[in-house]
Amino acid sequence: MAFKVGLLGLGTVGTGTAQILLDPAGRHPLLKELEIHRVGVRSPDKPRAVQFPEGVLTADLEAIVSDREIEIVVELIGGLEPARSLILQAIAHGKHVVTANKAVIARHGAEIFTAANEKGVYVMLEASVGGGIPVIQPLKQSLGANRIQSVTGIVNGTTNYILTRMQREGADFGEVLADAQQLGYAEADPTADVDGLDAADKIAILASLAFGGRIDRDRVYAEGIRKVSAADISYAEKLGFTIKLLAIAKRERQNPEHSEDRLQLRVHPTLVPKTHPLASIDGVYNAIFIEGDPIGQVMFYGPGAGAGPTASAVVADLLNVAAVLKTETEPIPHPLIGCSHQHYCSIASMEEVVTRFYVRLLTEDQPGVIGQLGTCFGNHGVSLESVVQTGMRDRLAEIVLVTHDVREGNFNSALADIQTMSAISTIPSLLRVL
Amino acid sequence: MAFKVGLLGLGTVGTGTAQILLDPAGRHPLLKELEIHRVGVRSPDKPRAVQFPEGVLTADLEAIVSDREIEIVVELIGGLEPARSLILQAIAHGKHVVTANKAVIARHGAEIFTAANEKGVYVMLEASVGGGIPVIQPLKQSLGANRIQSVTGIVNGTTNYILTRMQREGADFGEVLADAQQLGYAEADPTADVDGLDAADKIAILASLAFGGRIDRDRVYAEGIRKVSAADISYAEKLGFTIKLLAIAKRERQNPEHSEDRLQLRVHPTLVPKTHPLASIDGVYNAIFIEGDPIGQVMFYGPGAGAGPTASAVVADLLNVAAVLKTETEPIPHPLIGCSHQHYCSIASMEEVVTRFYVRLLTEDQPGVIGQLGTCFGNHGVSLESVVQTGMRDRLAEIVLVTHDVREGNFNSALADIQTMSAISTIPSLLRVL
Known part of the structure; x- marks a missing residue:
């Protein structure tokens, strides 16, 4: 018995996914049990790189997410809407969902996973990060x-x-x-x-x-x-x-x-x-x-992208869901596949982050500027790893410095002071160091 | 209800594995459901980096693989015997097996997986290759x-x-x-x-x-x-x-x-x-x-090695088996975890492999040697990408050459001919090129 899949979207990733499912030889044997039942597209009559039997292509996406025979819906439309609504409708109809849509998961993940947990279905997202890379x-x-x-x-x-x-x-x-x-x-x-x-x-x-x-x-x-x-x-x-x-x-x-x-x-x-x-x-x-x-x-x-790699990740998720459907007798959340987070993580403000900085400054070409910079950073507890005057640019002296680890808030106050120094013309670059 | 684990071996990887299982906070929640029931060691009285309750340590490894309460046996003894026999006994008693033992799997995998499939148990081996790297x-x-x-x-x-x-x-x-x-x-x-x-x-x-x-x-x-x-x-x-x-x-x-x-x-x-x-x-x-x-x-x-990384892979396998035990109602081979290969792959002989070669030769310092080499290789269908006389070594001229792709058999016959050439002293190095 094959597991019926509904595909939403037939762009590059959708086409890549269909090509894998339609040509399973030499891949994981479980792929042979996945069958593309319907494919939702904007223009069903447009010529396509893959051919489907009559009636598989449809412009009615809502008919796919509510199709009684479909067990897994693959969302490859991208963007927030109608992707979010279609995913939620698919879940409401008891479908498992596979998506490559990082935006909708990052922004509406809480809503989507809450709904999925209530319905006892899985939402899989390997393709949403890093293309084909299993992460x-x-x-x-x-x-x-x-x-x-x-x-x-x-x-x-x-x-x-x-x-x-x-x-x-x-x-x-x-x-x-x-x-x-x-x-x-x-x-x-x-x-x-x-x-x-x-x-x-x-x-x-x-x-x-x-x-x-x-x-x-x-x-x-x-x-x-x-x-x-x-x-x-x-x-x-x-x-x-x-x-x-x-x-x-x-x-x-x-x-x-x-x-x-x-x-x-x-x-x-x-x-x-x-x-x-x-x-x-x-x-x-x-x-x-x-x-x-x-x-x-x-x-x-x-x-990190591309039709083939991203489709590889989409199909990996399909295999995971199919394996669950094959081996589980009741839909309880699988402890290594389902998502059961309820709380929100506490996130530090950037002011509190401790990191090293790289700064490039243009200053008047006068003696003592490096000393003034060092003193001002020191007053704010910022210690410098290296300071190099790299040469002249636009008749100004160009100085590149790298700090030791510093709390970003302290660094910012030092920088605010430095910007008021008369010898400082501009600070064209400010980058963090790993 | 906890899943009871029997550990065979308490060396560096065994100790690392026990440390993870005894300190599950902040790791995967499913870890809390794994319990070390017995640990088999050669000398139960030796002082250890991890402490177990009285009676957990035993020198009787066969008692562990046949213990009725144990569901998963972790083999971390290494080497072929008694590891192979203990794994087979554990399988015969219906235990799932997790092992880090590449030698026993590479050499006795067919026997082990045949037995495991007959008994409907899993043999997991993430730790056998690449230490902690998930591969x-x-x-x-x-x-x-x-x-x-x-x-x-x-x-x-x-x-x-x-x-x-x-x-x-x-x-x-x-x-x-x-x-x-x-x-x-x-x-x-x-x-x-x-x-x-x-x-x-x-x-x-x-x-x-x-x-x-x-x-x-x-x-x-x-x-x-x-x-x-x-x-x-x-x-x-x-x-x-x-x-x-x-x-x-x-x-x-x-x-x-x-x-x-x-x-x-x-x-x-x-x-x-x-x-x-x-x-x-x-x-x-x-x-x-x-x-x-x-x-x-x-x-x-x-x-690729070390107590912590290898233990990470061992515990990943334990999580996989525990998840299966929690969600499956009957022990059918899970299509993404079990092994169902029956046939042997056909393997090409090295003579047939096509690759590039790097060769270093020491020759008499006389004109025409590079020409002779080129002609001889050419006669055997070996085309050269680069030939460089790098200098003198032990009063001989040193020549380094890199071939284009060539069938290894052809390359070997060329080399056999070259070794008979009077100008050739020795061929100290012969390496393949990716």
Whole structure:
């Protein structure tokens, strides 16, 4: 007996998913028991890369989520609506759901999982983070013995592609973005990618799994790569760093005043030491680096997007659900597949985050400026690791400095003071260091 | 109701496993339902890093595998016997088995899984390959949508540590091995590691999962790192390669004469292009690089050994079995956890493998030698990518050459001819290129 699947959306990932399901030879044997029953698309008459029997394609998406024969609904429309409503309707009709939609899970996950738990169905989301890279299932399962300390990811292929090309070509952000748009590596409206919003959705999802609680997506700090310049990439390189857009979720040591650990949740361009495994992840590839006790450090690397890889993750979820349907006799939440978080994780404000900083300043070319900077940082408890006058730019002296670990709030007050110093012209760059 | 676990062995991994089970806070909630019922050790009275209630420690291992209350037996003794017999006895008594023992699975897997399938129990082995790195479960599950084309791993930490130090220090094998033994990174008898036997066990296991068939361990070609010299590491570096001990399992394009794909299965020191993700895996870290359709390339990276990481994998398997026990009502083989391979994979002989070669030769310093070499290789259909006379060594001219892809049989006949050439003194090195 085959498990009937309803597919919502037949774009690149939907097509990739259908191609796997229609050609199961040489893949997992359980795939032969999955059958595409109906496919919802906007224009059923449009020519398609995959052929379905008469009547499988339909424009009536609501008919799919309520179809009595369908057991699993695969949502590959993307965006918040109508994806959210269709997922909720599918759940209400007792369907299991597989989705690649990070935005809807990051923003409406609480509502969706509450509904799913009430109905005793599963919502699977391997494809929502890291394309084909298995990371959701390992976090639910293979790493279950660990207390996770941090999850650090390069989870947006577009920005990693842009930063890699900026580094290799010494080019500035604007020109590489324009070229990436032309080549199809960046969208016409690149906001979600280059401003870090997509990465923020993804780290919210990873943090929820790693730390076992719900995440308020609005509390995730997101800073994109628009301000990263060729000059900073070059200075970072000389200092032994590569600049990457990192998505970071980190458990803070428990504060005696708080009953519970707090999380840091932040997306920003970051100077990554070249010896770190994440420093060499280039182009559209993604990687997720996880630290836990007792495992230490593990990293998952692979293609972060694309039809084939993302479809691979969608079908992995389908296999998981099919295996559950085959072996369970009653729909109780499977302890390694279902989601049972009820509470929201406590999230630290950026002011409280402790990190190192890289700063580039343009100052009057007069003696004593470095001394003044050092004194002012020192007054705010910021200690400096290195200060280098790199040369002259626009008739101003250019100074690049890297701090030791400092509470971001302290650093900001130091910076506010420095901005009032008469010798300081501008502070073109301010980046965090891993 | 807790699931009762019997532990065989309380060495470093056994101790690490017990420490996780005895301290479940902040880890997967299902861990609280696992209880260490009995622990089998050679000397129950020896002082231990973990304390158990009176009567838990016993020297009677057979009493554990037949204990009526125990549902899961964890075998952490290592080696072939008595591990094999104890595993088979545990299965015969209807226990699920979790093991970190690559040797026993690689050599007696067929017998063990046949027995397990007959009894309807699971044998789990995440810890047998790659220490804490999740790779067994992803192969069974997350990558199930794919046709796997190749699995290439750095799966032995000792040899990777030795090669990394040889590279950094320009040192020769012997001195680094001696130092590694002193530091505890290599065993007093390093044979299993440095001769590639441990890696061969592991690639046999990975291949079985990746290609869905049983593997005759004796057909895995294993060549260790004893002959890798500082000179070769340095030449490889100049040519843009890093030398790694790779374990390779690769599906060969189907031959029209054969009804089934054949596998290459081989362990040998390999020149890895520096741009390849495996080239930067250093020290005791392991990584497994997998190519599949449609996912493309993914890599799993992490600590390949050690108490904490290996215990993390053992406990991940315990969680998997506990989840099955909690949700299944009858013991049918779970399609993503159980093993149902019956047939043996067909394995290509090394003569048939197509690869590139790196060769270092010492020749008389006379004109025309490179021409003679080129002609001889050409006669056997071996085309050369680069030939460099690197200088003089022991009053002989040293020549380093790299071939294009060639059938290993053809290459060997060319080499046999070359060895008869009067100008050729010796061929100190012969390595394959990824």
